Amino acid sequence: MLRARVSWCGLLVLCVVAGLCDAGRVSKWARAKPAVRGKPAARAKPVARAKAVVRVDSSLFKQQVSPVVWAQCGESAIQVSVERDLFGTGRLIQAADIQLGGCALSGQNDTVLVFQSELQGCGSALSMTEDELVYSFSLNYNPSPIANTGIVRTDPAVVHIECVYLRLHNVSSDALQPTWVPYTSTKSAEDLLDFSLQLMTDDWSSPRPSNVYFLGDVLNIQASVNQASHVPLRLFVDSCVATLTSDPTSSPSYTFIGNYGCLIDAKVTGSSSHFMPRPQDVTKLQLVLDAFRFHNEANSSIYLTCHLKVTAASQAVDNLDKACQPVGNSWSSVDGSDQVCSCCDSSCNPLSGSRLIGRFGRDLAFKEEWEGDAMVSVRVLEKPQDAVPPVETNAQRSPLTAEDGKAAGISAEVVLLAGVVAAVAVLCIAVLGTVLYRRASPPTA
Structure with a gap:
């Protein structure tokens, strides 16, 4: 009987501890609405080791009802949800007019637009403090002209979103798995x-x-x-x-x-x-x-x-x-x-x-x-x-022929004229020698 009572007491203690653990868990979802009429949005309370903060450049919003934006920060990605009634006026924004950084929509329904991105994507910027890592995103709304009118009835707007993580800690309580390239x-x-x-x-x-x-x-x-x-x-x-x-x-x-x-x-x-x-x-x-x-x-x-x-x-x-x-x-x-x-x-x-x-x-x-x-x-x-080198030969020199004289820069006509002159000179010398020889010889009886 005593052993049964001890077992029931142990079971009761375990139930109480489990209930306290469940109550201490905090959802990773963060929802924030910026304040009305230019007041900055309140910073969301920290989520267990990760929190999403949504801030609005409130000077761009002139309507009475503030826009509603949700952000969920995961271990390596972010999901942002935007109500299509961004300004609370009943006029729904066009999906093509809004981007997260340079990224288009990941999904949508009649009332909500959804963006999904890795922490390093969609033009995010990383900054660090002594205790936190902060990934910053910009949700940009640029209205296009109303069809066939060339006019717009809303101002451009920017919503700033941050994923904040405690340094030196994992984002969640799960074991860290090296399945993605670190930023x-x-x-x-x-x-x-x-x-x-x-x-x-x-x-x-x-x-x-x-x-x-x-x-x-x-x-x-x-x-x-x-x-x-x-x-x-x-x-x-x-x-x-x-x-x-x-x-x-x-x-x-x-x-x-x-x-x-x-x-x-x-x-x-x-x-x-x-x-x-x-x-x-x-x-x-x-x-x-x-x-x-x-x-x-x-x-x-x-x-x-x-x-x-x-x-x-x-x-x-x-x-x-x-x-x-x-x-x-x-x-x-x-x-x-x-x-x-x-x-x-x-x-x-x-x-x-x-x-x-x-x-x-x-x-x-x-x-x-x-x-x-x-x-x-x-x-x-x-x-x-002229970059081609001349061909050298070991052949012995021979007397110039007419072709050789031409290759050496002497024309054939000059060679021929020189030969004629030499022949005439030899003939003249021979004739003159004959005449002188006859005059010098004594007459015969």
Whole structure:
């Protein structure tokens, strides 16, 4: 009997504790109405470790009834709901006239418009205090003219929304799951990664002091990225195009790397262009490119624009992150994984390859990658005629012939005249000698 009473007492204590825990839970939903007639909206009370704050630029609202906006802040996303009767006048706003940052609606019904975004999306701004992380959004209303009138009857308006999180704590009581790229890593990549293209000397030891080449020369091009304090990275050249202007979309153009890292120049033109073996520093990739000019174009300047991409060095290469070159009838990868080059003769489609690309450069396995463009300009000249060296011979000299005299700058007529004069002189000397000989001889008896 005593044991039964103890069991009932223990059960009663557990029920009381559970009831207190349920009462202490606070919903993550926050609803706020801005004050009427210019008074700022009251800041919402903190929600357990995360809170949504809605503030209105009240000077823009001149109606008696304030708008109603709800915001829900999650671990990595925000949802904003807006009543279509934004000004409380009974006149419903048009869905096309309101945006969250630069993002359009995610859904709607007859009375409510809904926006959904990741915390880093829709033009959000991150700020930090000693105790909080704050993601700020702007809900922008810009009325369009009433059809066939060219007039509007409401003012533009801005509603400021904040998601506030306590620093050094998870947003919810759930365990933290690393299933999304942190905002800090994405931001650091944008701020610190510096992509570049450089023309290098023949031994790749330093940048080339001149960008002038002749047809028949080769260009040593080095792509690189300055990773600063980032995690170890591996660089790829996604695509490269040559143009006569600095606009990579201008015409004429020639794509010599395409299909997500395939060096198609050597395959299409039969050139000797190739990648160098991957340097020990995998943040660099070196390319040897045969010089070329655009046909019938007097402009000798050519702009080479490449789209570069990096992934974490620890991640395996695949058919979208590769550096491949033709070798005979097949393709070879500078990273040793030739199987990723099998699509270079067709199309390395991201929707049919070894992975699917998602938002923010992540695939279904959340592969981290960052990308950027780099450009370098060169001048490719035609070799002048006098640049061809003379042919030397070891043949012995022979007396000048008429052709030799012409090659030496003496005309055939001059040679002939000199011969005639010499013959006449010899004849005159012979005649004169005969006459003098006869006069000197004594007469015979």
